[in-house]
Amino acid sequence: MGRRVIKxxxxxxxxxxxxxxxxxxxxxxxxxxxxxxxxxxxxxxLSDDLSLHETGFDSLAxxxxxxxxxxxxxxxxxxxxxxxxxPATVGDFVRAYENVPA
Amino acid sequence: MSPREIFAxxxxxxxxxxxxxxxxxxxxxxxxxxxxxxxxxxxxxxxxGRAVLLKLSDQLRSGLAMIELDGIARRMxxxxxxxxxxxxxxxxxxxxxxxxxxxxxxxxxxxGVPLVVTAQLPLQAAASAKTERATEWxxxxxxxxxxxxxxxxxxxxxxxxxxxxxxxxxxxxxxxTFYDIRRYGGLQIFLRAILSGGSLVLSDPHExxxxxxxxxKARGVSHISGTPSHWRKLLxxxxxxxxxxxxxxxxxxxxxxxxxxxxxxxxxxxxxxHAYASTEAGVGFAVNDxxxxxxxxxxxxxxxxxxxVVDGSLRIRSARTAHAYIGxxxxxxxxxxxxxxxxxxxxxxxxxxxxVGRRGGIINIGGLKVHPEEIEAVINRHPDVRxxxxxxxxxxxxxxxxxxxxxxxxxxxxxxxxEIRDQILELCRTQLASHKVPAxxxxxxxxxxxxxxxxxxxxx
Numbered sequence: 173m174g175r176r177v178i179k180x181x182x183x184x185x186x187x188x189x190x191x192x193x194x195x196x197x198x199x200x201x202x203x204x205x206x207x208x209x210x211x212x213x214x215x216x217x218l219s220d221d222l223s224l225h226e227t228g229f230d231s232l233a234x235x236x237x238x239x240x241x242x243x244x245x246x247x248x249x250x251x252x253x254x255x256x257x258x259p260a261t262v263g264d265f266v267r268a269y270e271n272v273p274a
Numbered sequence: 275m276s277p278r279e280i281f282a283x284x285x286x287x288x289x290x291x292x293x294x295x296x297x298x299x300x301x302x303x304x305x306x307x308x309x310x311x312x313x314x315x316x317x318x319x320x321x322x323g324r325a326v327l328l329k330l331s332d333q334l335r336s337g338l339a340m341i342e343l344d345g346i347a348r349r350m351x352x353x354x355x356x357x358x359x360x361x362x363x364x365x366x367x368x369x370x371x372x373x374x375x376x377x378x379x380x381x382x383x384x385x386g387v388p389l390v391v392t393a394q395l396p397l398q399a400a401a402s403a404k405t406e407r408a409t410e411w412x413x414x415x416x417x418x419x420x421x422x423x424x425x426x427x428x429x430x431x432x433x434x435x436x437x438x439x440x441x442x443x444x445x446x447x448x449x450x451t452f453y454d455i456r457r458y459g460g461l462q463i464f465l466r467a468i469l470s471g472g473s474l475v476l477s478d479p480h481e482x483x484x485x486x487x488x489x490x491k492a493r494g495v496s497h498i499s500g501t502p503s504h505w506r507k508l509l510x511x512x513x514x515x516x517x518x519x520x521x522x523x524x525x526x527x528x529x530x531x532x533x534x535x536x537x538x539x540x541x542x543x544x545x546x547x548h549a550y551a552s553t554e555a556g557v558g559f560a561v562n563d564x565x566x567x568x569x570x571x572x573x574x575x576x577x578x579x580x581x582x583v584v585d586g587s588l589r590i591r592s593a594r595t596a597h598a599y600i601g602x603x604x605x606x607x608x609x610x611x612x613x614x615x616x617x618x619x620x621x622x623x624x625x626x627x628x629x630v631g632r633r634g635g636i637i638n639i640g641g642l643k644v645h646p647e648e649i650e651a652v653i654n655r656h657p658d659v660r661x662x663x664x665x666x667x668x669x670x671x672x673x674x675x676x677x678x679x680x681x682x683x684x685x686x687x688x689x690x691x692x693e694i695r696d697q698i699l700e701l702c703r704t705q706l707a708s709h710k711v712p713a714x715x716x717x718x719x720x721x722x723x724x725x726x727x728x729x730x731x732x733x734x
Contacts, residue, residue, distance in 0.1 A: 210699055211708075232640070235671035236713035243714060250670035258671075 196245065196269045203240050204262075207233055220263025227262065247272045282345025282405040282429065284309055286469050294446070294471070298334040299478040299489060301395055305468075312400035313338040314375065317391045318346055322406060324373040324389065326350045327366060331377055333455050333476045335393040337464055339375050344429060345405035347373075351412040351424065352456040355479065356725035361421045368601030369412055369424055412600055413458055415553050416726040425553045425596035425607065432461065434594035435557035436469050438577060447472040447521070450490050452500030452508075454479075457726055458553040459526045463499050472497070479725070487513040495519055499549075501526040501727035502533045506661040509533075512684050514540045523560075524548040527728050528629040528647050531566045532654035538564060554607060555614040556594030566651075567620075567628035582613070587633055588620050589613040619645065635731060637666035639674045639709045646676075646731065649712065652705045653678055656698050658686050663721050663729055664712060678712040679721060691717055 201218060204227070208215045213228040229237070242248040249268040250258060259265040287308055294305035312318060313335055326347045330336045336352070343350050351369045365371075366387065373389035374382050382390045411432060414422040449467040453460030455476065467474035475493045477486065487508070490498065498519045500508075505524060508514050522537055522544045529548035537546045547562040558579055561568050573581050579592040591613040599607045608614050617634060620627040631645025638644070649664035661681040666674045682694065695715050702711040722730035 210696075210703075231672050232675075232708060232713075235640075235669040235675045238671055239667060239669060239675055239677065239713045243716075248670065251668070 197266050199244055200241060200266050200269055203237055203244070204229075207236055207240070211236075218262055220261060220266070222262045223260060224262060224265060241269065245269060280345065280405055280408045282409065283341045283465075283468055284345060284403065285405055287341065294473050296334065296337055296467070296474045296476070297493065298332065298476040299481050299485075301334055303334065303338065303395070303397065305473070308338070308341060308397075309402040310399060311397035312342060313393050313395065313397055314342055314391055315394060316398060316400045318342050318400070318403055320389060321373055321375070321391060322346050323348050325370045327353065327369070327371045327374040327387070328456075329353045329362075329374055329376050330393055331355070333460075333478075335377060335395060337455055337474070337476070338397070339393050340464070341468070342403070343375070344409045344411075345407065346403060347409050348407065349410035349412055349426075352414070352461070354414060354416070354454055354456045354725070357414065357422070364421045365414070365424065368604070413456075413461070413553050413596075416457060416724070416728070423604070424600040426598045426600045427556075427596050431556060431594050431597065433465050433469060434578075434592070435551075435560075436462070436466050441470055445496075446470070447497040448475065448493060448495045449473065450475040450477070450493075450495040450498040452477055452498075452504035453526070453727055454725070458551060459499065459501070459727070462551065462557065463497075466497075483507060483511045484513045487511075487517050490519075491517050497521040497523075499523040499525060502529050503527060503661070503723045503729050504727045505533055505537055506681075507723065509536050509540055510660045510681065510684055517541075519544055522546045525551050526726070528631070528651065529561075529566060530651040530654050532651070532659070534564060534566060536660075550588075550618075552616060552618075554596050555590040555616050556592060556596065558588075558590050558592075558616075565626070567623075567626045570622060570625050570627055572627070580613070583620055583622075583627070584615075586619045586621070588616045588618050588627075590616060637664075637674065637676070639666060639676055640669075640672035642707075642709050644676060644710050649676060649678060649702070649706060649710055652702050653680060653698055653712075656694065656701055658683050658690070658694050659698065660684070661721055661729075663731070665731070667714070669713075672709075675713040676710060677714040677716070679716050679718045681719070681721060682717060 211233050215227060238248060238250060247269060249272050259268055292306050295302050296305055321343060324347050326343055328336055328339055328350050371387060374387045375391050375393050376382055377393055379390050379392045408428055411427040412424050413427060415425060449463050449472055451460045451463040455461050455464040464474060475490060475495050496519055502524050519541060522541055534546060547560055549560045550558040559572055582589050595614045596607055599605055617632055619630050619633055621630050631647040636643045637646055646664035650662045653659055653662040659680055660683045662678055664676055664678045667677045669675045698715060724730050
């Protein structure tokens with residue numbers, strides 16, 4: 173329903189530094205890295221097709237991530253969405269935020 | 275006639291001590307010759323044997339009316355200032371009220387209450403009255419959202435801890451409290467002032483804190499009490515420096531180590547202690563070793579107060595508890611053995627019990643029970659934190675997460691906010707189970723405090 177086309181990414185590896193300063197993607201990645209630091213989780217290299225399970229985040233860490241991103245972006249895509257399937261990969265997770273109409 | 279001699283407030287107010295006063299932000303009333311004066315326009319005799327609603331817009335006239343009514347009225351119901359007017363009819367019915375003492379007689383003209391007496395200042399000269407009976411004191415419980423419960427006390431129960439402590443040594447104290455005296459914590463200070471031969475300085479909800487402190491200092495206040503939230507507000511205001519009380523007491527909420535240490539630092543020459551008391555359970559005990567919690571050997575029978583812990587909550591039996599809830603459908607106040615269940619959850623660590631929160635205040639975090647107070651106690655240990663509130667927030671992932679609002683100590687450099695946030699979270703991670711660590715920490719300017727002086731917990 174009115175889904176915008178998702179820009180596919182050329183480089184599979186996500187480099188936070190190359191993103192525009194306040195893009196949604198960079199906010200999400202920054203929050204993941206911050207929480208990993210706080211929770212003493214060693215992240216593997218983040219890529220769009222990395223499964224969320226492989227990030228080492230438990231459900232509490234994801235709950236923290238979703239809450240912080242809601243504060244920062246005003247969006248909680250997993251509560252407002254009718255078909256709220258939780259994303260399977262890092263790419264799905266980021267797109268859940270990118271695809272919410274502003 | 276009662277087989278025992280009955281003491282009412284008037285019997286504690288001889289004229290032997292000169293210079294005693296009760297004052298608020300507007301008026302100073304002498305207590306020395308109070309027995310030959312009336313705040314009730316000389317109509318006290320009409321209230322003899324009545325069930326009186328004390329519904330006044332200020333504490334000063336309320337306190338003066340209590341002095342007159344005790345020993346004359348059959349019962350008196352004290353209305354705190356934040357009482358929801360919508361609950362008045364139910365309370366009047368439950369307490370069998372047949373008279374009201376008010377400063378707004380017009381509002382009561384068509385109320386159906388048969389006798390309306392106006393309380394007024396200045397006092398008028400009147401013949402002293404003689405104690406006729408033991409008046410029942412009715413107090414309203416705080417913290418419930420529906421109609422408050424009415425707890426019935428006697429003056430003997432209300433003053434049990436004061437009599438046990440004996441008179442204050444040294445010069446007559448000048449008492450003050452941040453509480454309203456129509457609440458249990460404030461009433462204790464009012465009664466101490468009457469029984470211990472001192473003066474009393476009342477708070478005023480419309481007065482700025484800095485002005486209040488100026489007044490406390492000008493009146494020479496030596497003994498003062500309030501909730502930890504009251505005290506944190508004072509410490510945050512920067513006004514504490516102008517004030518040097520000798521005796522500082524906390525009650526009504528959990529006194530954590532941070533607020534005790536903060537008060538000890540702000541008032542290095544004061545005795546700083548916390549007391550455990552509630553409208554229902556009365557005064558349980560005082561803790562004067564400067565530490566949070568209380569020694570485990572307080573359990574059992576100590577000075578006539580028996581305490582035990584059942585299912586984690588503190589239970590108290592003593593002659594100082596309320597004797598009953600009053601009303602048509604009133605629940606039982608005590609269990610079959612006469613113990614009041616305080617609903618305050620304690621935890622034994624080493625040889626000390628620590629308060630962890632209210633039974634009714636538990637928040638649910640992913641199916642796990644969490645007391646917000648235990649999280650706040652950890653956050654408050656950070657030296658740059660003055661006050662905090664933990665609460666639950668819905669989460670699509672775990673159902674609920676802990677979030678915390680934090681007020682930083684006065685003068686903290688805002689540039690350090692991120693560093694402080696990381697330190698607080700690290701502190702929480704080392705002291706708390708992972709689901710109790712706040713997921714989100716917000717720095718805020720103010721946290722709501724209820725009219726009863728307690729941190730507002732709207733989500734609990």
